[in-house]
Amino acid sequence: MTVEAADHKNVVIVGGKLLVSRNKLTPASFAGHALANYLATRVPATYRVILIDRSAFALHAPAMVRAIVVPGTESRNLTAPITQETVFPANSRHRVLAPVAVRELSRTSVTLDTEFEGSTELPFDKCIIATGATQPHPLRQLAGTSLEDYRVILRHTQEELAAAKSVIVVGGGGSGVEIAGELSAHYPDKKVTLVHSRTRLLQTASQSTNKTWGFSYSPIPERLSSSLEEQLTRRGVDLALGERLVFPSGPVQDTEWDGTHSSLGQLKTVTLSSGRTIEADYVLISTGNIPNSSFVASADSGAVSDAGYIIVDHTLRVVPSSTESPLAGEYYSIGDVAATPGRKAASTANMEATALGKLLVAHLTSGKEMGQYSPTRMSGAVICLGQPHEGTDLGAGVYSFPWIGDVAAPQWILRRMAKDYFVNQTFFARFVGERKIGPEDG
Numbered sequence: 082m083t084v085e086a087a088d089h090k091n092v093v094i095v096g097g098k099l100l101v102s103r104n105k106l107t108p109a110s111f112a113g114h115a116l117a118n119y120l121a122t123r124v125p126a127t128y129r130v131i132l133i134d135r136s137a138f139a140l141h142a143p144a145m146v147r148a149i150v151v152p153g154t155e156s157r158n159l160t161a162p163i164t165q166e167t168v169f170p171a172n173s174r175h176r177v178l179a180p181v182a183v184r185e186l187s188r189t190s191v192t193l194d195t196e197f198e199g200s201t202e203l204p205f206d207k208c209i210i211a212t213g214a215t216q217p218h219p220l221r222q223l224a225g226t227s228l229e230d231y232r233v234i235l236r237h238t239q240e241e242l243a244a245a246k247s248v249i250v251v252g253g254g255g256s257g258v259e260i261a262g263e264l265s266a267h268y269p270d271k272k273v274t275l276v277h278s279r280t281r282l283l284q285t286a287s288q289s290t291n292k293t294w295g296f297s298y299s300p301i302p303e304r305l306s307s308s309l310e311e312q313l314t315r316r317g318v319d320l321a322l323g324e325r326l327v328f329p330s331g332p333v334q335d336t337e338w339d340g341t342h343s344s345l346g347q348l349k350t351v352t353l354s355s356g357r358t359i360e361a362d363y364v365l366i367s368t369g370n371i372p373n374s375s376f377v378a379s380a381d382s383g384a385v386s387d388a389g390y391i392i393v394d395h396t397l398r399v400v401p402s403s404t405e406s407p408l409a410g411e412y413y414s415i416g417d418v419a420a421t422p423g424r425k426a427a428s429t430a431n432m433e434a435t436a437l438g439k440l441l442v443a444h445l446t447s448g449k450e451m452g453q454y455s456p457t458r459m460s461g462a463v464i465c466l467g468q469p470h471e472g473t474d475l476g477a478g479v480y481s482f483p484w485i486g487d488v489a490a491p492q493w494i495l496r497r498m499a500k501d502y503f504v505n506q507t508f509f510a511r512f513v514g515e516r517k518i519g520p521e522d523g
């Protein structure tokens with residue numbers, strides 16, 4: 082513990098409130114990191130931000146769709162180390178703890194899996210849970226995976242996909258469509274089938290308990306789905322819409338799909354719900370997000386929705402199931418893990434981070450009640466179909482504005498996105514520490 086930290090804590094206690102300490106706790110993520118950046122320069126000097134992540138490196142998730150397909154993309158423009166030096170400026174009182182996982186939540190403290198300042202119990206004044214969601218491996222790193230091991234896994238996936246003759250991508254949400262786009266752009270002669278349970282691409286189940294908020298975004302415009310369907314079909318991608326893979330109910334023959342995913346080793350017959358069959362030697366799962374909320378459910382299962390999202394009120398504060406709940410303290414939640422309104426996307430996570438940052442700063446500086454979050458009704462969905470060859474389609478996007486309606490994303494946005502998924506603007510720019518990072522960091 083530095084002298085600075087000790088001084089800082091003493092000032093907090095002298096601050097006169099019934100607080101054990103004045104730490105704000107956020108896991109590092111799109112939402113958590115953006116919030117940490119916002120708070121770091123604005124919270125009263127008696128507070129410090131502690132940014133925690135169970136991973137030692139952050140992923141630029143939007144670029145993952147390319148990193149699993151195109152050789153060489155696993156080590157550039159994709160990751161960044163989460164360290165004190167990359168996140169906060171020199172001599173900052175704020176702290177980064179990574180790789181450190183939060184194991185348990187109590188009323189005024191959390192339990193870490195690693196000691197910090199001599200203890201695994203870390204007291205807080207506010208705790209913001211922004212632990213995101215898990216996607217099927219390898220679209221996200223598993224907890225505890227080192228960067229070196231993760232790159233090996235990504236290279237292995239690229240090699241297997243390169244060797245595959247026929248790939249089935251399961252899930253026609255944003256990631257699945259982009260993976261089909263990357264595969265068809267990089268391997269124009271490979272057979273790619275995109276299987277989606279809904280009758281049009283990007284149409285998905287509702288992701289959060291928006292009913293709490295009486296708010297819903299406009300649905301994905303049909304013309305965005307049909308534009309992507311036309312473009313993929315022109316490239317030769319086979320679209321199996323309104324279909325599901327039929328998992329075998331018992332033992333299967335060597336030539337039949339056994340329900341596993343990744344490389345199947347040889348061409349196997351995969352049966353779809355309509356009875357249609359496809360020969361494939363690779364099955365890539367890109368279905369849905371599973372919120373990382375199990376440690377919250379362990380503290381209070383009633384604070385988590387059936388779908389696993391952390392229930393929050395209009396101040397983004399976690400709603401405990403009773404006043405006895407460990408979560409009846411100062412817990413907040415934003416991003417993919419929270420049952421906030423809107424599509425689960427980096428843009429939503431960032432908006433929620435800024436909104437919560439403003440509410441917290443106003444509350445901490447004025448001492449008044451927390452204000453309420455009003456989600457914007459603006460939304461956008463931009464889907465890029467890989468690095469285009471001369472004359473090929475780029476993908477499509479739509480921005481939806483209240484009163485104005487839907488506006489198509491301009492081609493330059495798609496071209497820019499196809500280049501590197503806006504890595505500088507939306508990923509590297511988040512790291513404002515004394516050690517600058519860039520493409521060569523991975």
Ligand SMILES: Cc1cc2nc3c(=O)[nH]c(=O)nc-3n(C[C@H](O)[C@H](O)[C@H](O)COP(=O)(O)OP(=O)(O)OC[C@H]3O[C@@H](n4cnc5c(N)ncnc54)[C@H](O)[C@@H]3O)c2cc1C
Pocket residue numbers: 108109110111112113133134135136139142143144145146181182183184211212213214216220221255256373376415416417418425426427428429430
């Ligand atoms: C393949 C793919 C493509 C995507 N493309 C786009 C796109 O083009 N545009 C867009 O807007 N969005 C896109 N998204 C969605 C976007 O990445 C997410 O919405 C965004 O990352 C959510 O941010 P978050 O901060 O809530 O969670 P994350 O960014 O997932 O961050 C959560 C963090 O919490 C950490 N964590 C989890 N559990 C613990 C714990 N117990 N203790 C400590 N730390 C923990 C994790 O290590 C992680 O760093 C994409 C996602 C994927 C997977």
